[in-house]
Amino acid sequence: MEALTTISGWIWDPLAYFALAVGAFFTFVTKGVQFRRLPDMISQLRHSKSGEGGLSSFQTLALTMSSRVGVGSIAGVATAIAMGGPGSLLWMVITGLLGSTCAYAEAVLAQVYKRHLHDEDRGGMPYYIRFGLKLPWLAMIVALTAMLGYGFVFPGIQANNIASSAELAFGLPTWGTGLIVTGLLALVIIGGTKRIVHVAQAVVPFMAIGYLLTALVVICFNLERVPEALSVIVLSGLGIDQVFGGIVGYAVAWGVRRAVFASATGFGEGTFSAAAARASHPGKQGVIQAFSIYIDLLLICMATGLMIVITGRYHVVDSVGGGFIVDNVPGVVAGPNFVQEAIDTSLTGWGSVFVAVAVLLFAFTSQVFFYYVATTNLVFILGERRNRLLENILKAGALAISFFGAVVSADAMWAAGDIGYGLLAWLNMISVLLLTPVVWKVVKDYDRQRRAGVDPTFDPEALGIQGAEWWKTAIETGALDRIKQG
Structure with a gap:
């Protein structure tokens, strides 16, 4: 554990700041596309449709x-x-505003270099490393790492969170929760991509809206404290608050790190769903992925933070002198318990139940998505071939780790998972940076067509982009015209 933790620290300590720097870089390169194209985000969600093995923008967002x-x-x-x-x-908000351009860039690349395999559109990190950077050996390493991580490790961490919350809120034994979650996961993944997408588009809006409504209720109960809470947040983040101004360095460090971790900004996770969208131009899916960062960090995460701050149900550690700078919740462990305490101030007795349900939905949908990521990487490894044995092993592994993760300590799994996850993040962001010229061409082409008042259409050959075989085929067969016509 000590060795794993040390290695994980080497990887993660500089990672969050690198992700923030990459986001700032792409904000400059794209001329603030996350702000300029906000109307396009809404428009694309409203008008995009699925078809011919691809998904709609709303489905990929979900x-x-x-x-x-x-x-x-x-x-x-x-x-x-x-x-x-x-x-x-x-600093979580600042990271979200800047980091959303990194999500934009990687989604654009996922669209440019996607492929049509087994009657579905597939793409993501290994695809643009293979066909964009032309490094097949590195792409294979990334695909193998992602398949093993998302198929056999990361789902167990999510299952552990579900089991722990259910045990605390309802007294359920972890093995019982593990059986239930594993059974539900089996029903979803056995149904293939279509069922995965249907579950995501049904559950995700429900859980997000339900969480935000509960947060809104708590905020409304404490409406008179909102101005003071916002003032403390801003002044503390700038280092000029009387109580918390002295720890501004920690505010920056933890705000950036937790924002990057919560949203997976620049980690390539969203590239696999982004590639599956049926859009007439990669720029369209780019703005959708940028929008997903807004929803996560600026709505969900800020709803959590505001609930905690306005109710005062938190403590702040004094990392220099020891003890606490403030300790409003003596004996309470930092984490979901803060949210439980905050909700209980307004809705007595509802906090533990609500947080347990929220963790169940949040973690379970992550498990479902992780399996989709694992299968996309397996498809990359196999190419045009099908291997039922490997596909069934992947399904069995995802189900086994779902149960196993619920009943064991997650410490070692977290440490091992963090190493694989962190390495993938470094490889992805470096690859995206190396493919900046492609991102720049796509941004310029999209802006040019929008200024001309036309619905943007992507032609890689006209832009001098090589390796975009899906788009060439779509143009030749007329599929691109059908996508534009809906």
Whole structure:
């Protein structure tokens, strides 16, 4: 454990700041596309449709959000406040605004270099490394790592969170929760991609809206405290608050790290769903993925943070002198318990139940998405071939780790998972940076067509982009025209 933790620290300590820097870089390169194209985000969600093995923009957004809106949106936010004070929330917002362009860039690349395999559109990290950077050996390493991580490790961590919350709220034994979650997961993944997408588009809006409505109720009960809470958040984040101004460095550090972790900004997770969208131009899906960061960090995470701060149900650790700077909840462990305490101030007795249900939905949809990511990487490894044995092993592994993760300590799994996850993040962001010229061409082409008042259509050969075989075929067969016509 010590060795795993040390290695994980080497990987993760600089990672969050690198992700923030990459987001700032792409904000400059794209001329602030996350702000300029906000109307396009809404328009694309309204008008996009699925077909011919591809998904609509709303379906891919739901699939992406099933991963982005996870336990990090609850536990991660609470931990940031405990370690960096309320000012960490300001830096979570800043990270979201800048980091959304990294999500834009990787989604654009996922669209450009996707392929049509086994009657479905597939793409993501290994695809643009293979066909964009032309590094097949690196693409294979990334695909193998992602398949093993998302298929056999990460789902167990989500199952552990579900089991722990259910045990605390309802007294259910972890093995019982493990059986239930594994059974539900089996019903979803055996049905293939269509069932995965249907579950995501049904559950994700429900859980997001339900969570935001509960947060709104708590905020309304404490409406007179909102101005003071916002003032503390902003002043603490800028280092000029009387109580928390002295820990502004921790506010920056924990705000950035937890924002990156909660949203998987630049980690390539959203590229697999982004590639499945049927759009006439990669720029369209780029803005959808940027929008997903807004929903996660600016709505879900900020709802969590505001509930905690306005009710005062938190403590802040004094990392320099020891003890606490403030300790409003003596004996309460930082994490979901902060949210439980905050809700109970307004809705007595509802906090533990609500948080348990929220964790169940957030973590379960993440499990479903993880399996989709694992299968997409298996498809990349096999190419045009099908291997039922490997496909069944992947299904069995995802179900086994779902039960196993619920009944064992997650410490070692977290440490091992963090190493694989962190390495994938470094490889992805470096690859996206190396493919900046492609992203720039797509942005310019999209802007040019929008200024001309036409619905953008992508022609890679006209832009000098090589390796975009899906688009060439779509143009030749007339599929691109059918996508534009809906």
